[in-house]
Each structure stands twice: as C-alpha cells, then as structure tokens.
Amino acid sequence: MASYKTDRFVSYDLAEWACSLTYDKLSQASIERAKAFWFDSLGCALGGSQQEDARILLEHHRAMSGSGGPCTCFVSGFQTNPVDAAFLNSHMIRAMDFNDIYWKADPSHPSDILGAPLALCEYKGLSGKDLILATVIAYEIEMRLVEIGRPGIREYGWHHATLTGFASPFSAGRVLELSPTQMVNAVGICASRTGSLGAVTAGKLTNMKNTVDPWAARMGVESALLAARGFSGPEHIFDGKEGLFHVFGHSVCQGKPCTFDAEGLTAELPSSPDAHYRIVDCGMKSFPIEALSHAPLTAMMKCVKENAIAASDVAEIKVEVIARAADILGDPHKYRPTGKETADHSLPYCLAVGLVDGMVTPLQFKQERIEDKSLEPIMDMVKVVPNEEFESLFPEFQPSRVTLTLKNGQSFATRVDVPKGDPRDPMTMDEIAVKARALGKEVVGEERVDQIRDCVMNLEGEPSMERLMNLMTA
Numbered sequence: 114m115a116s117y118k119t120d121r122f123v124s125y126d127l128a129e130w131a132c133s134l135t136y137d138k139l140s141q142a143s144i145e146r147a148k149a150f151w152f153d154s155l156g157c158a159l160g161g162s163q164q165e166d167a168r169i170l171l172e173h174h175r176a177m178s179g180s181g182g183p184c185t186c187f188v189s190g191f192q193t194n195p196v197d198a199a200f201l202n203s204h205m206i207r208a209m210d211f212n213d214i215y216w217k218a219d220p221s222h223p224s225d226i227l228g229a230p231l232a233l234c235e236y237k238g239l240s241g242k243d244l245i246l247a248t249v250i251a252y253e254i255e256m257r258l259v260e261i262g263r264p265g266i267r268e269y270g271w272h273h274a275t276l277t278g279f280a281s282p283f284s285a286g287r288v289l290e291l292s293p294t295q296m297v298n299a300v301g302i303c304a305s306r307t308g309s310l311g312a313v314t315a316g317k318l319t320n321m322k323n324t325v326d327p328w329a330a331r332m333g334v335e336s337a338l339l340a341a342r343g344f345s346g347p348e349h350i351f352d353g354k355e356g357l358f359h360v361f362g363h364s365v366c367q368g369k370p371c372t373f374d375a376e377g378l379t380a381e382l383p384s385s386p387d388a389h390y391r392i393v394d395c396g397m398k399s400f401p402i403e404a405l406s407h408a409p410l411t412a413m414m415k416c417v418k419e420n421a422i423a424a425s426d427v428a429e430i431k432v433e434v435i436a437r438a439a440d441i442l443g444d445p446h447k448y449r450p451t452g453k454e455t456a457d458h459s460l461p462y463c464l465a466v467g468l469v470d471g472m473v474t475p476l477q478f479k480q481e482r483i484e485d486k487s488l489e490p491i492m493d494m495v496k497v498v499p500n501e502e503f504e505s506l507f508p509e510f511q512p513s514r515v516t517l518t519l520k521n522g523q524s525f526a527t528r529v530d531v532p533k534g535d536p537r538d539p540m541t542m543d544e545i546a547v548k549a550r551a552l553g554k555e556v557v558g559e560e561r562v563d564q565i566r567d568c569v570m571n572l573e574g575e576p577s578m579e580r581l582m583n584l585m586t587a
Contacts, residue, residue: 123351123379128296130382131250131283136242136573139249140383143390144573147248149545150213152569153397154206154224155187155585156549159556160401160475161208162188164453166320170204184232188556190586195232196338199285200331203228207323209475210457211401211552214534215256215394217508218265219273220404223255223395225326226281229334233288234578241575243288251284252392253383261374262361267437269364269371270311274325278307279350279357281333282340289337296337301346303329303336304357316446318454351375397534397545400473403458405438407532408513410463410473416517416527417468424468424491429518432460433500435507443497449489453478464515465491474551506530542570557587 161167171189174197184198185191187205203225206212212224230247234240258276259265266275282299291299309325336346350356352375364371383390400407409432416422434442438460447459456462456478465488467473476482503512516526531537540548546566553562565584568575575581 122297122349122353123375124297124300124348125293126379127254127283127382128286128293128300130379130384131254131287132291132293132296134246134250134287134384136246138384138386139246140386140388140390142393143249143383144245146390146392146395147245147252148569148572149542150224150252150392150395150397151227151244151248151572152542152549152566153540153545154212154227155565155569156545156552156562157207157209157212157224158187158202158205158585159549159562160211160552161205162556164208166323167201167205167208169320170201170324174201184235185582185586187585188587195236196331196335198235199229199232199334200327201228202231203327203330204324207327209401209478209552210323210403211398211475211548214396214398214404215259216404216511217256217260218262219259219267219276220265221255221259221273221276222326223252223280223392225274225277226251226255226284226330226333228327229281229285229330230288231578232334233285233337235582237288238577239288240577241572241581244578245572247284247288249390249392250287251280252395253390254283255280256391256395257378261377263372263374264366266361266371267311269361269366271361272309272311272313272325274309274313274329275307277326277329278309278332279304281330282336285333285337286340289341291337291340295340297348298344298346299333299337299340301348301350302339302344303332303346304350305346307332314441314458316444317451318458320454322454322458351378394536396532396536397540399533399540399544399548400463401457401475401478402463402473403442405434405511406442406458406460406463407534408511408529409434409438409460409515410467411532412513412515412527412529413464413517414467415529416515416525417471419527420517420525422517422519422525426519426521427468427491427494427517428520429516430464430468430491430495431516431518432464432495432497433503433514433516434460434497435504435512436499438513439497439499443495448492448495450483452480452483456483459492460497461492461495462488464495511535542566557585
C-alpha cells in the first residue's frame with residue numbers, strides 16, 4: 114500500500130512561489146517574450162473570432178446571460194462576467210490552432226490560459242505589469258507540467274488540457290492576490306473537475322478540440338474567485354491520495370507504470386531577474402496547423418522550392434516522423450477531412466494543399482477548399498511512416514524527412530529537425546506582425562493591428578486594460 118505525505122504537498126510549494134513572485138523579479142527576457150506571445154495571441158484571436166465555433170459560443174453566452182458586465186470579449190465588445198470573458202477570449206486565441214506550442218513529454222499551448230489573467234486584470238482595474246507577471250506564471254507552471262510525465266499523459270489517452278486545469282488557477286490566483294492557502298484551494302477546486310479525454314484529438318475532430326483548454330482556463334478563473342471567498346479544494350491534488358500522480362500511476366505504457374517527476378515540477382523555480390524563466394523556451398506557429406505537422410510541412414515546402422518541383426510531377430510523398438505524429442496525423446480519418454478541425458490535424462491534407470497552393474494559411478482551411486475533391490488523389494500519395502531514429506531525438510528535436518518521388522522516377526529528400534518558430538529558429542517581431550496583419554486585416558484592419566502591436570510592446574506602461582480592450586474591439 115502506497116503512503117502519502119500529509120505535512121507538505123507540492124501544491125504549497127508552487128503556491129508560495131506564485132504568490133511571492135513580483136514584476137521586479139522577472140528577467141527582461143521573460144518580459145519581452147511575454148509581450149511577444151501576447152501580440153501573437155491577439156493576432157490569433159482576431160482570426161479566431163471569425164471561426165464558426167467562436168460565433169456559436171458567443172451567441173450561446175449572449176442568449177444565456179444577456180449583455181452587461183465588467184469584462185470585454187474580443188472583437189464583438191460583448192460585456193460579461195470575468196469567468197465567461199476568460200473562456201470566450203481564450204477560445205478565440207485557440208480557435209485556429211495557430212497560437213504558441215511547447216511539446217515535451219506532453220504538448221501544450223500556454224497562451225490558451227491567457228484569457229484568464231486578462232479578464233481578471235480588466236475586472237480588477239489592474240495594469241500591464243500585472244498582466245505580464247500573471248502571463249509568466251501561467252507559462253512557467255504549464256510548461257513544467259508538460260515536462261514531467263514519464264511518459265506524457267497523451268501516450269495513454271488523456272488530453273493535455275487535463276494539465277492546464279492544474280496550471281490556470283495559479284495565474285488567475287496571482288491576479289487576485291490570493292494567499293498561498295487560497296491558491297492551493299483554487300488549484301484543488303479547478304483540477305478536481307477539468308480532466309480531458311484524448312478523444313477530442315483522436316480520429317474525427319470536432320469543435321471540442323479547441324475548447325477543452327479554454328474551458329480549463331475558464332475554470333481557473335472561477336476556482337480562484339471561489340477560493341478568494343473561502344471555498345476549499347483538495348490540497349493533495351498533485352501528490353496525495355488519488356491525486357494526479359496516484360491516479361495516473363495506475364496506468365501502464367509499454368509494460369511500465371506511468372510516473373511523474375515531482376521534483377522537476379518545483380526544482381529551481383525562478384525568482385530573480387537573472388533566473389531562467391520557461392517562457393523563453395516556448396515556440397510559436399508559422400502555420401495554422403497541429404504542432405507536429407510543422408517540421409514535415411517545412412521540409413516539403415523547402416524540397417519543392419529548392420528543386421523547382423511542380424505539383425503535377427509528383428507521384429508519391431513519403432513522410433518520416435516520430436510515432437506519435439504518425440498516429441495523430443496519419444490515421445485513416447485524416448485522409449478525408451470534412452471540416453477544419455480535422456483538416457488542420459491532417460498531415461495528408463496539409464501536405465497536399467501546400468504542394469498545390471504553394472502555401473498553408475487560414476485560406477487553405479476554408480470549407481470549400483477542404484471539400485475540393487481534386488486534393489483527394491494527392492492526399493492518397495502521402496505515406497506517413499514512423500522512424501525509430503527520429504523517435505530517439507524527440508522532444509529535443511522534431512525531426513521529419515520528406516521524400517518526393519516524381520513520375521519520371523527521380524526522388525528528392527529534405528530533412529528538418531527544428532521548425533520555424535522554435536526558440537532555436539524564432540519568429541521575429543516583424544514576422545509575428547505579418548501573421549497578425551493577415552489574421553486581423555478583415556476584422557479590424559491592418560492599421561489597428563499595428564496599434565495593438567504598439568500597445569502590447571509597451572504593455573508595462575499601460576495603467577489598465579482599457580486601451581488594449583478598446584483596440585481589440587471591432
């Protein structure tokens with residue numbers, strides 16, 4: 114029978130760190146990256162606001178609660194309570210699957226959380242410095258959580274939003290200035306009920322694919338607000354009886370019990386300007402597709418460009434990737450996507466449309482393009498093969514090799530280990546701006562996007578969220 118400590122749970126260590134961290138303890142690099150991720154996320158939200166699922170959610174919340182509240186939703190300007198605003202804004206950031214990416218034992222998109230501290234900063238009338246601090250906290254804990262699985266929970270059927278439910282209350286709680294005990298309660302409240310099954314990204318995908326993480330962010334806000342009133346949650350939610358480590362310890366992967374590196378969760382938590390903050394290690398997406406598709410798509414596009422290959426000359430597209438990429442992106446459902454949710458997780462579709470169109474942008478995920486029957490023969494050319502050598506290099510690298518065989522028998526191969534947007538090949542601010550303008554051009558106009566950039570890159574000087582939220586309202 115396993116024994117569980119009752120004197121000091123890991124939730125207290127994390128809570129005390131989050132509660133004691135102040136803006137003046139952040140590194141300049143972490144501040145600059147927080148602002149860069151905010152600009153990228155807001156661009157994604159502008160594009161995300163136009164997606165069908167975002168419109169459905171907005172209509173639903175308008176019908177359920179009417180208009181009126183202290184917090185603002187992007188683009189529409191809908192006013193509501195901080196819990197619903199956190200959800201709707203986080204969903205818009207996530208809706209196109211174009212926001213940031215960090216993949217270690219598990220994948221994550223830390224910016225899925227950002228609607229939570231933003232809503233509470235607006236609710237409390239707090240400053241840009243408060244938002245930056247909460248952002249760095251959100252990234253630090255979310256990124257640590259996806260590092261510590263042995264293996265990651267994705268490997269045995271759970272979605273990473275399960276871990277977001279543990280991370281989001283820390284960010285929200287810091288904005289509300291919870292005490293460490295209140296913070297522990299907030300995490301216990303939230304993580305108790307935010308487990309997400311991997312079915313949301315398996316096989317045919319639905320609107321829930323882009324919703325489970327924002328829902329965890331929503332619950333982080335509600336949990337922090339409840340904890341501030343004295344509502345309690347289990348302090349042993351990480352490492353106590355029937356907590357995260359215990360419950361998932363019952364699972365077995367490749368004949369071995371699943372474990373977590375508990376020490377890695379709290380080791381060397383940063384607390385000074387010269388410390389290393391995780392946020393600087395997070396990547397961005399240069400394509401609006403699932404993260405593991407970036408390296409193979411980059412490899413194919415490079416191969417086509419360097420060898421001047423025409424789509425009509427290609428007979429086969431062989432893609433070598435790690436096993437989980439083959440499983441997620443190359444299963445039978447992915448060869449005939451019927452909607453955006455499946456198409457942007459379909460390696461056959463992304464490669465086919467990239468080969469034919471010469472680009473993969475939000476335009477390639479319009480419904481009429483997805484339904485174009487002329488792409489089906491090209492999708493059928495795609496052969497997705499797991500590569501054991503590549504498996505051994507992941508997650509430090511995301512190696513992919515694409516071999517294009519032409520109808521005349523010639524073959525050309527290109528390998529990519531680090532996709533564009535990775536911290537080792539980062540997107541510049543100008544590249545982020547190009548992405549944001551493309552996403553926001555038809556929503557608020559390119560001039561407004563540039564104003565948003567100016568606001569965000571000087572966020573530490575903003576006394577409140579008022580200017581930012583006005584700029585993000587169409």
